[in-house]
Amino acid sequence: MNVVFRCDASIQIGTGHVMRCLTLADELARQGAKCYFICREHEGNLIDFITKKGYETYTLEAVSLGSSEKNQAESALFHSEWLGTTQETDAKLVLDIISGIQPNWLVVDHYALDSYWEENLRPHCDNILVIDDLADRKHDCDVLLDQNFLPNFKNRYNNLVSNATTQLLGPSYTLLKNEYSEIRNLNKQSEHLNTPQILVNFGGIGDFQLLSNFITAANDNPQFNYSVITGILEPKHFQQLNELIDGNHITLSNYTSEMPTLMYQSQFAFGACGSTVWERFCLGLNSALVEMADNQHPLITYLENEDLIDSLGHKSNLSSTKISRFLSSLNINNPIYTKRKGKIMNLVDGLGTQRISNVMFKF
Structure with a gap:
């Protein structure tokens, strides 16, 4: 099974998204899966750390947005600026990478990505798993994971994913190392x-x-x-x-x-x-x-x-x-x-x- 992770770490984003993806990757690899990472070279990234753990990692260049791209990014999602580019550009770059991998799963853990990005990648992978915490945007995915414990945690995504999406919700799905x-x-x-x-x-x-x-x-x-x-x-x-x-x-x-x-x-x-x-x-x-x-x-x-x-x-x-x-x-x-x-x-x-x-x- 081939699994591609799209996640980032930076001074602004923090390291949590990458670290929990690594936890899942370690368990999948233990069971025989081949895992890959795609990360942007933001300041404070963990690309070297991921590579040292033995995972093939593809890097996306950290670039300064032009005024039109910046306006487009800022007008979309609340955390759009965390991506460092537009969703359209990011999706095209990721597509170029995964076309040679043919992933069974694309795992997405990024507050700046939503159903627009996922719809662009869906034809090029078997399944999509989205890891989210915010429940502030729509997703096009087969599995939605949110490990948080909130008053309405069982219903937060009812209007944000399709009825066919498997929702894994609450602390019983917390991504932790086996230790x-x-x-x-x-x-x-x-x-x-x-x-x-x-x-x-x-x-x-x-x-x-x-x-x-x-x-x-x-x-x-x-x-x-x-x-x-x-x-x-x-x-x-x-x-x-x-x-x-x-x-x-x-x-x-x-x-x-x-x-x-x-x-x-x-x-x-x-x-x-x-x-x-x-x-x-x-x-x-x-x-x-x-x-x-x-x-x-x-x-x-x-x-x-x-x-x-x-x-x-x-x-x-x-x-x-x-x-x-x-x-x-x-x-x-x-x-x-x-x-x-x-x-x-x-x-x-x-x-x-x-x-x-x-x-x-x-x-």
Whole structure:
């Protein structure tokens, strides 16, 4: 089975779309599929990372839009500018690539693409799977995947896809690596450590100001040990964060390949309201979440209303004083967190990737 993924990462987009596609690709490849990626060379792309994982990757040039193209892009979808070109141009370039692959599946994970793009590619692949979170545009696809947990998650796409589309909706279809389902069954012995471990990660693209505010607050709260994963940062900014650390209770890294283990070893987390929400839920890791982008507001609001997380609000309003105040009052042994742990683990069992892969192979 040949599977082509169309997804991008950038400073603006973040890394989540590519990372969850890689998770699905790993499972499909494990079952014998041949996977390919098509990505645009935006600043902050993960093309080298994808290639190093062994996947053949086709690149689309990042170009500056002309005035007419820019007007056309901006007048279409809310996230159109994330594509770096028009849907028409992108579709033509992708068609040139996949004509030699003849994919059984075309997997699309991009907020700037909709049914227009998909209709252009449909004659040239057997099936299309769309991964979405926003439910803000129509799709022409055989399978629609949205792993989010929202009040109306079972009905969000009823008017956006055809009746023939298979809809895979909710946290039971969360794209997680196999390690999460394996490690969640281990017997955790570290709930009552003298110095609890807190994991800090606000996404694959680092936010220097937010990280600075957090480290400043952590300096004043040595009752915890902090493992801070910054994401992609300019070297000078990473160095400045290192210099800001006061004490040996804070460790700083820009990347880890051991996120499941780090989550398992931690007693609390601070993070973005992105795809890592479901990783934390799978392992029962209670968390305080930050709204890193406006499109995360509905999810973080609903999770807070359902008493599944602590919300720290939008990143623009999160000062070091506010973070320090939260840390000084944080009691990870509070019974409320014990109750939450059971609730979030029941939502995400870690088998979603296998469920999606099985659907694709059955097609």
